[in-house]
Amino acid sequence: MAQSAVPISEVLVVAECWQTEPDSEAVIHRAIATAAGLVAADVGETELAIMLTDDAGIRTLNRNWRGIDKPTNVLSFPALQPTGPRGHTDAPRMLGDIAIAYETTRREADEEQKPFDHHLSHLAVHGFLHLVGYDHEKDEEAGTMEELEREILSQLGIPDPYAERMG
Template sequence: MPQSILPTTEVIVAADCWQEQPEAEAVIQRAIVAAAETVAADVGEAEIAVMLTDDAGIRTLNSNWRGIDKPTNVLSFPALQPTGPRDEDDAPRMLGDIAIAYETMRREADEEQKPFDHHLSHLTVHGFLHLIGYDHETDEEAQEMETLEREILAQLGIPDPYADRERMN
Protein backbone atom coordinates (compact mmCIF):
# COMPACT_ATOMS: atom_id res chain seq x y z
CA MET A 1 0.00 0.00 0.00
CA PRO A 2 1.50 3.37 -0.96
CA GLN A 3 2.14 5.74 1.91
CA SER A 4 -0.23 8.70 1.89
CA ILE A 5 1.11 12.21 1.74
CA LEU A 6 0.22 14.14 4.87
CA PRO A 7 -0.79 17.79 4.75
CA THR A 8 1.69 20.48 5.71
CA THR A 9 0.41 22.53 8.61
CA GLU A 10 1.52 26.06 9.34
CA VAL A 11 0.67 27.35 12.81
CA ILE A 12 0.41 31.12 13.15
CA VAL A 13 0.30 32.64 16.63
CA ALA A 14 -1.82 35.78 16.31
CA ALA A 15 -2.41 36.49 20.01
CA ASP A 16 0.09 36.84 22.85
CA CYS A 17 -2.02 34.73 25.23
CA TRP A 18 -0.86 31.63 23.34
CA GLN A 19 2.69 32.23 24.60
CA GLU A 20 1.51 30.49 27.79
CA GLN A 21 1.22 27.27 25.74
CA PRO A 22 4.61 26.71 24.05
CA GLU A 23 3.66 23.12 23.16
CA ALA A 24 0.53 24.18 21.24
CA GLU A 25 2.14 23.88 17.80
CA ALA A 26 3.38 20.34 18.47
CA VAL A 27 -0.07 19.33 19.79
CA ILE A 28 -1.71 20.71 16.65
CA GLN A 29 0.77 19.00 14.32
CA ARG A 30 0.19 15.61 16.02
CA ALA A 31 -3.59 16.04 15.86
CA ILE A 32 -3.55 16.88 12.13
CA VAL A 33 -1.31 13.89 11.33
CA ALA A 34 -3.51 11.52 13.35
CA ALA A 35 -6.66 12.87 11.72
CA ALA A 36 -5.27 12.64 8.19
CA GLU A 37 -3.99 9.10 8.76
CA THR A 38 -7.23 7.92 10.39
CA VAL A 39 -9.59 9.15 7.72
CA ALA A 40 -7.07 8.14 5.06
CA ALA A 41 -7.76 11.49 3.51
CA ASP A 42 -6.23 11.46 0.08
CA VAL A 43 -5.39 15.13 0.33
CA GLY A 44 -2.18 14.70 -1.63
CA GLU A 45 0.24 17.54 -1.26
CA ALA A 46 -1.86 20.01 0.67
CA GLU A 47 -1.48 22.81 3.16
CA ILE A 48 -3.45 23.90 6.20
CA ALA A 49 -3.05 27.11 8.18
CA VAL A 50 -3.99 27.12 11.86
CA MET A 51 -4.30 30.54 13.48
CA LEU A 52 -4.07 30.70 17.25
CA THR A 53 -6.03 33.78 18.17
CA ASP A 54 -7.92 35.23 21.11
CA ASP A 55 -11.62 35.77 21.74
CA ALA A 56 -11.57 39.23 20.15
CA GLY A 57 -10.00 37.89 16.95
CA ILE A 58 -12.33 34.92 16.61
CA ARG A 59 -15.33 37.10 17.45
CA THR A 60 -14.47 39.30 14.47
CA LEU A 61 -14.12 36.26 12.21
CA ASN A 62 -17.37 34.76 13.52
CA SER A 63 -19.19 38.05 12.97
CA ASN A 64 -17.76 38.68 9.50
CA TRP A 65 -18.16 35.15 8.12
CA ARG A 66 -21.11 33.70 10.00
CA GLY A 67 -23.02 36.78 11.16
CA ILE A 68 -22.67 35.66 14.81
CA ASP A 69 -21.26 38.47 16.94
CA LYS A 70 -19.67 36.43 19.73
CA PRO A 71 -16.52 34.40 20.27
CA THR A 72 -16.45 30.65 19.70
CA ASN A 73 -13.82 27.98 20.28
CA VAL A 74 -12.92 26.99 16.70
CA LEU A 75 -13.77 28.07 13.17
CA SER A 76 -12.89 26.31 9.93
CA PHE A 77 -12.67 27.87 6.51
CA PRO A 78 -12.39 25.23 3.78
CA ALA A 79 -10.69 26.53 0.65
CA LEU A 80 -12.38 26.27 -2.71
CA GLN A 81 -10.80 23.38 -4.57
CA PRO A 82 -9.75 23.49 -8.23
CA THR A 83 -11.92 21.38 -10.48
CA GLY A 84 -9.42 20.52 -13.21
CA PRO A 85 -6.70 17.87 -13.14
CA ARG A 86 -3.60 18.62 -11.09
CA ASP A 87 -0.26 18.98 -12.76
CA GLU A 88 2.84 17.69 -10.98
CA ASP A 89 4.29 21.22 -11.11
CA ASP A 90 1.28 22.71 -9.31
CA ALA A 91 1.85 24.19 -5.88
CA PRO A 92 0.33 22.22 -3.00
CA ARG A 93 -3.38 22.87 -2.73
CA MET A 94 -4.73 24.76 0.23
CA LEU A 95 -7.22 22.72 2.27
CA GLY A 96 -8.18 25.77 4.27
CA ASP A 97 -7.75 27.60 7.54
CA ILE A 98 -8.60 26.79 11.14
CA ALA A 99 -8.84 29.48 13.85
CA ILE A 100 -8.79 28.56 17.54
CA ALA A 101 -9.55 31.05 20.34
CA TYR A 102 -7.45 30.81 23.48
CA GLU A 103 -9.79 32.19 26.16
CA THR A 104 -12.86 30.23 25.07
CA MET A 105 -10.85 27.06 24.69
CA ARG A 106 -9.14 27.53 28.07
CA ARG A 107 -12.47 28.19 29.80
CA GLU A 108 -14.06 25.08 28.24
CA ALA A 109 -11.10 22.89 29.20
CA ASP A 110 -11.23 24.18 32.79
CA GLU A 111 -15.02 23.79 33.07
CA GLU A 112 -14.90 20.26 31.65
CA GLN A 113 -11.81 19.43 33.74
CA LYS A 114 -9.87 18.38 30.66
CA PRO A 115 -6.16 18.89 30.06
CA PHE A 116 -5.57 21.90 27.83
CA ASP A 117 -3.69 19.85 25.22
CA HIS A 118 -6.52 17.30 25.02
CA HIS A 119 -9.05 20.00 24.28
CA LEU A 120 -6.69 21.67 21.79
CA SER A 121 -6.25 18.31 20.03
CA HIS A 122 -10.03 17.84 19.90
CA LEU A 123 -10.69 21.27 18.42
CA THR A 124 -7.90 20.79 15.89
CA VAL A 125 -9.31 17.42 14.79
CA HIS A 126 -12.80 18.93 14.62
CA GLY A 127 -11.54 21.80 12.46
CA PHE A 128 -9.60 19.45 10.17
CA LEU A 129 -12.66 17.27 9.60
CA HIS A 130 -14.59 20.36 8.52
CA LEU A 131 -11.83 21.21 6.04
CA ILE A 132 -12.17 17.82 4.34
CA GLY A 133 -15.95 17.99 4.09
CA TYR A 134 -17.41 16.66 7.33
CA ASP A 135 -20.16 18.61 9.05
CA HIS A 136 -22.66 18.29 11.90
CA GLU A 137 -25.75 20.04 10.54
CA THR A 138 -27.90 16.91 10.92
CA ASP A 139 -27.94 14.28 13.68
CA GLU A 140 -26.56 11.71 11.24
CA GLU A 141 -23.69 14.00 10.20
CA ALA A 142 -22.95 14.84 13.83
CA GLN A 143 -22.87 11.15 14.75
CA GLU A 144 -20.45 10.37 11.90
CA MET A 145 -18.17 13.30 12.76
CA GLU A 146 -18.15 12.57 16.50
CA THR A 147 -17.36 8.90 15.86
CA LEU A 148 -14.33 9.92 13.79
CA GLU A 149 -13.25 12.43 16.43
CA ARG A 150 -13.40 9.73 19.12
CA GLU A 151 -11.37 7.33 16.98
CA ILE A 152 -8.70 9.91 16.14
CA LEU A 153 -8.41 11.16 19.71
CA ALA A 154 -8.18 7.59 21.04
CA GLN A 155 -5.15 7.07 18.80
CA LEU A 156 -3.59 10.09 20.52
CA GLY A 157 -4.37 8.62 23.95
CA ILE A 158 -7.11 11.18 24.62
CA PRO A 159 -10.35 10.07 26.33
CA ASP A 160 -13.72 10.39 24.61
CA PRO A 161 -14.61 14.10 24.73
CA TYR A 162 -18.32 13.30 24.53
CA ALA A 163 -18.45 10.70 27.33
CA ASP A 164 -19.67 13.11 30.02
CA ARG A 165 -22.42 14.45 27.77
CA GLU A 166 -23.67 10.94 27.02
CA ARG A 167 -23.64 9.90 30.70
CA MET A 168 -25.93 12.85 31.45
CA ASN A 169 -28.50 11.82 28.80
Protein backbone atom coordinates in the same frame (compact mmCIF):
# COMPACT_ATOMS: atom_id res chain seq x y z
CA MET B 1 -9.63 3.52 3.85
CA ALA B 2 -7.16 6.20 4.96
CA GLN B 3 -4.41 7.98 3.08
CA SER B 4 -0.89 7.92 4.44
CA ALA B 5 0.07 11.44 3.34
CA VAL B 6 0.14 14.23 5.89
CA PRO B 7 -0.83 17.74 4.83
CA ILE B 8 1.58 20.60 5.32
CA SER B 9 0.24 22.55 8.28
CA GLU B 10 1.44 25.97 9.34
CA VAL B 11 0.57 27.30 12.78
CA LEU B 12 0.40 31.08 13.05
CA VAL B 13 0.34 32.53 16.57
CA VAL B 14 -1.35 35.93 16.33
CA ALA B 15 -2.29 36.48 19.99
CA GLU B 16 0.20 36.77 22.84
CA CYS B 17 -2.01 34.80 25.24
CA TRP B 18 -0.88 31.61 23.47
CA GLN B 19 2.65 32.16 24.87
CA THR B 20 1.41 30.51 28.08
CA GLU B 21 0.99 27.25 26.11
CA PRO B 22 4.38 26.79 24.40
CA ASP B 23 3.58 23.23 23.24
CA SER B 24 0.46 24.26 21.31
CA GLU B 25 2.09 24.12 17.89
CA ALA B 26 3.41 20.59 18.44
CA VAL B 27 0.03 19.48 19.85
CA ILE B 28 -1.75 20.81 16.77
CA HIS B 29 0.70 19.28 14.28
CA ARG B 30 0.36 15.89 15.98
CA ALA B 31 -3.46 16.10 16.03
CA ILE B 32 -3.65 17.07 12.33
CA ALA B 33 -1.18 14.35 11.30
CA THR B 34 -3.14 11.71 13.22
CA ALA B 35 -6.44 12.90 11.78
CA ALA B 36 -5.02 12.92 8.24
CA GLY B 37 -3.91 9.33 8.71
CA LEU B 38 -7.40 8.19 9.67
CA VAL B 39 -9.75 10.08 7.35
CA ALA B 40 -11.06 8.71 4.11
CA ALA B 41 -10.14 11.85 2.20
CA ASP B 42 -7.36 12.70 -0.21
CA VAL B 43 -5.07 14.94 1.82
CA GLY B 44 -1.86 14.14 -0.05
CA GLU B 45 -0.02 17.22 -1.32
CA THR B 46 -2.27 19.61 0.58
CA GLU B 47 -1.71 22.37 3.06
CA LEU B 48 -3.64 24.25 5.71
CA ALA B 49 -3.07 27.10 8.11
CA ILE B 50 -4.04 27.15 11.78
CA MET B 51 -4.31 30.59 13.37
CA LEU B 52 -4.04 30.75 17.14
CA THR B 53 -5.95 33.87 18.09
CA ASP B 54 -7.82 35.29 21.06
CA ASP B 55 -11.51 35.71 21.76
CA ALA B 56 -11.57 39.20 20.22
CA GLY B 57 -10.02 37.94 16.98
CA ILE B 58 -12.31 34.94 16.65
CA ARG B 59 -15.34 37.07 17.55
CA THR B 60 -14.54 39.32 14.59
CA LEU B 61 -14.21 36.30 12.29
CA ASN B 62 -17.42 34.78 13.62
CA ARG B 63 -19.31 38.05 13.13
CA ASN B 64 -17.91 38.72 9.65
CA TRP B 65 -18.27 35.20 8.24
CA ARG B 66 -21.19 33.68 10.15
CA GLY B 67 -23.14 36.72 11.38
CA ILE B 68 -22.72 35.57 15.01
CA ASP B 69 -21.34 38.37 17.18
CA LYS B 70 -19.66 36.33 19.91
CA PRO B 71 -16.45 34.36 20.38
CA THR B 72 -16.34 30.63 19.77
CA ASN B 73 -13.67 27.97 20.26
CA VAL B 74 -12.83 27.01 16.66
CA LEU B 75 -13.77 28.13 13.16
CA SER B 76 -12.94 26.38 9.90
CA PHE B 77 -12.77 27.97 6.49
CA PRO B 78 -12.56 25.31 3.77
CA ALA B 79 -10.89 26.52 0.58
CA LEU B 80 -12.65 26.31 -2.74
CA GLN B 81 -11.23 23.29 -4.52
CA PRO B 82 -9.87 23.57 -8.06
CA THR B 83 -11.42 21.52 -10.79
CA GLY B 84 -9.44 19.67 -13.40
CA PRO B 85 -6.38 17.47 -13.19
CA ARG B 86 -3.36 18.39 -11.08
CA GLY B 87 -0.08 18.91 -12.83
CA HIS B 88 3.20 17.63 -11.39
CA THR B 89 4.42 21.23 -10.95
CA ASP B 90 1.29 22.47 -9.15
CA ALA B 91 1.69 23.85 -5.64
CA PRO B 92 0.06 21.85 -2.83
CA ARG B 93 -3.72 22.17 -2.81
CA MET B 94 -4.99 24.44 -0.01
CA LEU B 95 -7.47 22.69 2.30
CA GLY B 96 -8.33 25.91 4.12
CA ASP B 97 -7.81 27.67 7.42
CA ILE B 98 -8.65 26.95 11.03
CA ALA B 99 -8.83 29.59 13.78
CA ILE B 100 -8.73 28.64 17.47
CA ALA B 101 -9.37 31.11 20.31
CA TYR B 102 -7.25 30.82 23.42
CA GLU B 103 -9.57 32.14 26.14
CA THR B 104 -12.56 30.06 25.05
CA THR B 105 -10.41 26.95 24.67
CA ARG B 106 -8.86 27.50 28.11
CA ARG B 107 -12.24 28.18 29.77
CA GLU B 108 -13.85 25.07 28.22
CA ALA B 109 -10.91 22.86 29.21
CA ASP B 110 -11.07 24.17 32.78
CA GLU B 111 -14.88 23.82 33.01
CA GLU B 112 -14.73 20.27 31.64
CA GLN B 113 -11.69 19.46 33.83
CA LYS B 114 -9.66 18.34 30.82
CA PRO B 115 -5.99 18.94 30.14
CA PHE B 116 -5.62 21.96 27.86
CA ASP B 117 -3.67 19.97 25.26
CA HIS B 118 -6.45 17.36 25.06
CA HIS B 119 -9.07 20.01 24.36
CA LEU B 120 -6.78 21.80 21.89
CA SER B 121 -6.19 18.50 20.08
CA HIS B 122 -9.93 17.94 19.87
CA LEU B 123 -10.54 21.41 18.43
CA ALA B 124 -7.74 20.97 15.87
CA VAL B 125 -9.16 17.59 14.82
CA HIS B 126 -12.68 19.03 14.66
CA GLY B 127 -11.53 21.95 12.52
CA PHE B 128 -9.52 19.66 10.22
CA LEU B 129 -12.50 17.37 9.68
CA HIS B 130 -14.55 20.37 8.54
CA LEU B 131 -11.82 21.21 6.01
CA VAL B 132 -12.03 17.73 4.48
CA GLY B 133 -15.80 17.75 4.17
CA TYR B 134 -17.25 16.51 7.46
CA ASP B 135 -20.07 18.43 9.09
CA HIS B 136 -22.46 18.18 12.03
CA GLU B 137 -25.51 20.13 10.88
CA LYS B 138 -27.69 17.00 10.68
CA ASP B 139 -27.86 14.34 13.40
CA GLU B 140 -26.53 11.59 11.11
CA GLU B 141 -23.58 13.74 10.00
CA ALA B 142 -22.91 14.73 13.60
CA GLY B 143 -22.80 11.09 14.67
CA THR B 144 -20.36 10.21 11.89
CA MET B 145 -18.12 13.18 12.67
CA GLU B 146 -18.14 12.55 16.42
CA GLU B 147 -17.30 8.87 15.94
CA LEU B 148 -14.33 9.81 13.76
CA GLU B 149 -13.21 12.41 16.33
CA ARG B 150 -13.35 9.73 19.05
CA GLU B 151 -11.26 7.35 16.93
CA ILE B 152 -8.62 10.00 16.13
CA LEU B 153 -8.42 11.21 19.74
CA SER B 154 -8.15 7.63 20.96
CA GLN B 155 -5.10 7.22 18.70
CA LEU B 156 -3.66 10.28 20.46
CA GLY B 157 -4.35 8.73 23.89
CA ILE B 158 -7.11 11.25 24.63
CA PRO B 159 -10.34 10.09 26.33
CA ASP B 160 -13.69 10.38 24.56
CA PRO B 161 -14.68 14.06 24.75
CA TYR B 162 -18.35 13.13 24.34
CA ALA B 163 -18.47 10.45 27.09
CA GLU B 164 -20.14 12.67 29.73
CA ARG B 165 -22.84 13.79 27.32
CA MET B 166 -23.66 10.18 26.42
CA GLY B 167 -23.84 8.91 30.00
